Amino acid sequence: MVILGSCGTTKKTNNNTDSTSLNDELKDRNRANVSLLQRITQMxxxxxxxxxxxxxxTANSFASAGNQEPLYVLxxxxxxxxxxxxxxxxDNYNIKKIxxxxxxxxxxxGSQGSNGVIKIVSY
Known part of the structure; x- marks a missing residue:
């Protein structure tokens, strides 16, 4: 908000530290509700x-037989x-980045990563 005064303009800042910490808390809570499978398949x-x-x-990558799972790195x-x-x-709650x-x-x-790699970083 800007307040106009006789000597110029003054900026008034509004500190929302309570809402920021509340948003972080809600994000943390929601992160635990999403399974690892859901988080990976959203990528x-x-x-x-x-x-x-x-x-x-590729479009026809499922035609070949064998294990198609990617390599997991934690x-x-x-x-x-x-x-x-x-x-x-x-633990789903501890996942920082995928x-x-x-x-x-x-x-x-190497050959272990031939089907791709899913890297997970945890706290």
Whole structure:
């Protein structure tokens, strides 16, 4: 809000520290209500196949047989190519960031990352 006075303009600031902390608290609460599977499938390029998250690289990528699960990396530690393993280890509330790696970015993980990599960073 700007108040015009006889000697010029004065800016009045409004500190909303209470509403900011309330918003952060609500975000924290909502983060715990969303499952890891839901958070991963909301990412671009990730689809569900046999109720497991799969990185959709091409239109016909589901035609090949075998394990299509991506590699899961938690805090720079390779967990493996099983969603169930990562789901048992991590608590939804502690997830800070999820990143999807494909192509050249996933190639640094070798053949394990051939189906893509899902990197999870936790608090």
């Amino acid at each position: 671009r390029g990730v689809v569900l196949h046999n109720n497991l998250p799969v990185i959709n690289k 805090n720079n530690q390779i967990i493996g190519n099983s969603f169930h393993s990562i789901n048992e280890i991590i 990143t999807i790696l494909t192509g050249a970015d996933a190639a640094s993980y």
